[in-house]
Structure formats: C-alpha cells, structure tokens
Amino acid sequence: MMKRLVTLSINGEEVSAAVEPRMTLADFIRSEARLTGTHVGCEHGVCGACTVRVDGRTARGCLLFAIQCEGSEIETIENFGDGKGADLQQAFVEHNALQCGFCTPGMLIAADELLRDDPSPTRQAVREYLSGNYCRCTGYQAIVDAVMDVAERRRRK
C-alpha cells in the first residue's frame, strides 16, 4: 500500500512521516517520533499500556491509525513532569506503585485524566477509572494509594 504523509503534533512539536494507512498511532509515536514511553502490549485495546491523550482526552494508541489523527494534538508520557503530573509520578515512586514499569505510562495518563475530571474521587472511583489499565506486578493497591494521595495533596494546596 502507498505510504501517505501524516503530520501530527506530538507534545507540541510537529512530526511528519510517510506511513502506510495501517500504521497505528502507537507505532507512529514509537517508530517515527521515536518516543518509546508509549508501550504496546495487547494491541486490541484491553491492556491500556498505550494510552495517550488525543485532542485533550485519553485514547488507546493501538486503536487509532496515525492517518486518522492528521492535525490532532497528541500528548504522551514524555510530556509529563515539569509541573504537569510530576506529583503523580513522584507518588507512584513513593508508594511503590510500579515494579517493571510497563503499564506505568498508561496508568499515569489515565490517573491524570481521572483527577482532572474528579479532584475528589473515592477509592472505588479510582479502581473503576483504572479498570482498563492492566498491571501484572503490583496488585493495584499501591497504585490506588498513590492516586488517592495525590488527590488529597492537590486539594490541600
């Protein structure tokens, strides 16, 4: 299939590449933009490791084709930190909310959206919100602890 020129804004920078229509957004981010924080796990939307933000809302990078996102604003985990979600990252470290780290970028992006939508979530709400992100190391307890901790710290500020 003929390659087509696709131009996306990724973390505020324009990235253009000629790719086949079948290239997913997650693969574009990894192999064309060379940002490897977005992880590719199940490739059918179940595991959540490839979660990124597309035009302000979270989406599965494996369930969008790069060509569909022409002109869209994409934000990946590399855009975290420097005040944007740095407290979430720090809390994950403090609470041992990761071991191998494969799920962590998707987990952070999902948790960040939750806290934007609902600054005072219950534990149950955190569990429900993160139910689409698999972690095979931690058992989730520590992840929920970390998110609850950040919610409280942000409220106190």
Added chain:
Amino acid sequence: MKPRTFDYLRAKTLADVFAVFEAHGDEALILAGGQSVVPALNMRLSEPAILVDINRIPELDRIELQGGVVRIGALCRHETVRRSDVIAGHVPLLVQALAHVAHPAIRNRGTLGGSLCNADPAAELPACALALGTTMVVESASGSRRIPASDFFIGFYETSLEPGEVLVAMEVPVAGNGEIHFFDEIARRQGDFALAGLAAVAKCDGGRLVSVRFAFHSCGDRSLLSPQLSAVVEGMPNGAVDGAAIDAALKGDLDPPDDAVTSSETRLHLAGVLVRRALAHINSEADT
C-alpha cells in the same frame, strides 16, 4: 497483531461514503470510533480493502431535543453522551448504561452509532435502544429510511443495514412524567461485557404501572425484548412479584448462550435476578 494493508479515505460528506461503497461494495468498511473495528483488524479477523473514516463528517455528532424526541447523532461518543445534560434530563437510561460500557479511554472514542451497528449481543446500547423504542435514521445513495430498533438487530453481530447504508442518528422518545428507567448488569469485572444485563423502561400513572419494556443483553444471539415478561408484569397488582411466572416468561423469550465459563442456565438465573431488582426499583419509584 498488525492489520493487513488497506486503503483509507477520510470522508468529508456522506456522499463520499456512498461513493466508496459504489466503487468497492462489501470490500469497504466504515470506521467510526474504531473501538470494535480496529481490534478486529489488528487480529486480522477483518480484512477490508478500504476503510472509510466518517469521524470528520460534520453534524453527525449532535445531541438535539426536537419536540418529543432526542436526536442523537451516530458519531456521538459514549463519554459525551454519558455527560450530556440533555441526555441526563430526558434519557437517563443511557447515562446509567454507559457507565458499564468499557473503560474511559475507550468511551472517549467509541460512538453510539458504532456500538449499535456492531450489534454485539453482549453490548449494553442495543438493549437500551430496544427498551427505549428508538428509531434508527439511515441514509444511503438511494435516500433515507427509518428503522425501529425492534427490526434493526436481526442476529449475531447482524443488523438490517444494507451495505452502503450509514446510520446517521438515533431518535429516542423523551422520558415522560412517571417514566422510570432501570439499567443493571452482572459482570465479572468493571468494564467487562456482562454475563447478563437488563434495560427496562416503565410507564406509571398515579403510582400504577401501565406498561414496561424489558430488553436483555448477553441472553441470546442478540439483544432481546421479552414481551412475555411485559405481559406477566403488567398483569400483576402493584408491588406483587410472581417469581414462577417471571422465570417462565424469561425461559420463553430468552435463549442465552452456553459457553465454557457460563452456562445458559446461569445466565437465565441472572436475568431473573435482574428482573427482581428492576421490579423493586420500579415499585419504589412509582410510590414516590
């Protein structure tokens, strides 16, 4: 886990979509939210020659109150509908049901029209469409037609849409005074497809139940209404629950699948549990 190659067209108008189908027939596939299509492509369960992307066709993503109906554009995302004030005020069933559909990142992309056209027997929205008495508004090169939900879902992942027909909107009658909406399902895990689920819409008058529609998902090869159950419940005095009659009606109208994990019998039992929860809810709401 990479799709086979395909061509891609970003439609700007419905006419673009019709032209693709004119040229490629059933080798063409509509791409809406992609949350069912892309997994199928990645797993190579589906291998179309061309994807026609309808995401940028204007005006397919509106929610409008038009007299007695709420018109929901086919491209409205699950999450947009779940948070819409118009929907909360006039079609509360959808708000309740959408909380059970997948996970936030998937709801941000998935569309109501896509879910209805996908016609997964375990999906929540087809059952809602049946319970609500929704009308599907469909367009094709040869014009437009309207299909009642009860004629739309015709089998396992099968609808009465012809190749080249596009679902453009759903028209849902607004909930009148004394209308009670109930949605519940039993799943192993939040966001998973249900083992059994129920959408019910009841009409009451002066505390008396006048009519009720029950639609089930995961209880057959498609979402199913249970007219026998409606007849049983509409004949019962308020507050009474005739368990044996309910179970007989469910057995008559539903045909739940048997799989390695959940037997048909278990699903029927769970459907009965949901009906009892629905009646308790309806009775308590009708009294107030």
